[in-house]
Amino acid sequence: MQNSRAVIHPDFQSAPQFPCLPDGMEREGFLSLFESVAPDLFNLTDAEVNTFTKMARDTRPSDWKRADREPCCWREQAEIARRRGKSRLTISRHEKRLHQRKLVDKRVMADGRRSGFKGCGIFFSHAISLTPQMLSYQAVIDERDDQHKRLRNMRSVHKGHCKSAIAALIELVGHTRTVTDLIEEFEAWPDARSLRRVTIITLREHVENADETTQRALALLEKTEKMIHRGITNDAPLIQDTTQDLNT
Secondary structure, eight states, X not given: OOOOOOOOOTXXXXXXXXXXXXXXXXXXXXXXXXXXXXXXXXXXXXXXXXXXXXXXXXXXXXXXXXXXOOOEEOOOHHHHHHHHTSOHHHHHHHHHHHHHTTSOEEEOOTTSOOBTTTTBEEEOHHHHHTHHHHHHHHXXXXXXXXXXXXXXXXXXXXXXXXXXXXXXXXXXXXXXXXXXXXXXXXXXXXXXXXXXXXXHHHHHHHHHHHHHHHHHHHHHHHHHHHHHHHHHHHHSOOOOOOXXXXXX
């Protein structure tokens, strides 16, 4: 009895498998992630990022989640330029840059045209395959942002303590040279809004300096209070008991 086996036709090819987004992530979630990390991670300008996201939103959302589909923007370059309010030359430069950064694949017909029926346009499988790398980088950004926020909060605490110490010193001894120097240092501190724009290294250095200035102000206040208290104690009149014992 002859064994029955399935015969695979030599011309048969399995369906291509394309990268797809992780479970739970939709196209819009990916684009939000891309906008957050792309300027630093891929060294892209804001305009290049905007062109990428504009073209990506012309694709079918479901194609980003299916391994048998590849998201494609088939719009002509001139139409993309019109919708972006840019010149065609600018969009061409953006597409070239995105291709160089291995974020998109550009396939066109012989005459340069694109068509959804011909499988020609801008394809996004390369970008999808980089999703794990983008997620890891986003985690780094989030941690850096958390550190930045913690440092800004520390500076806020130092500012409150330093301000109170200086106010107390002024009330006790007035604007002496030492107090005036502290005031000048304190007033040179950047405001809270400016701190949001500095690097974490610069911020950390400033917080360390702010802490040192605050500690000096508090130490000076403590020393001043002790001196004033000691002076008051020394100047207190000695009251001698001169009452007579009437029983003598």
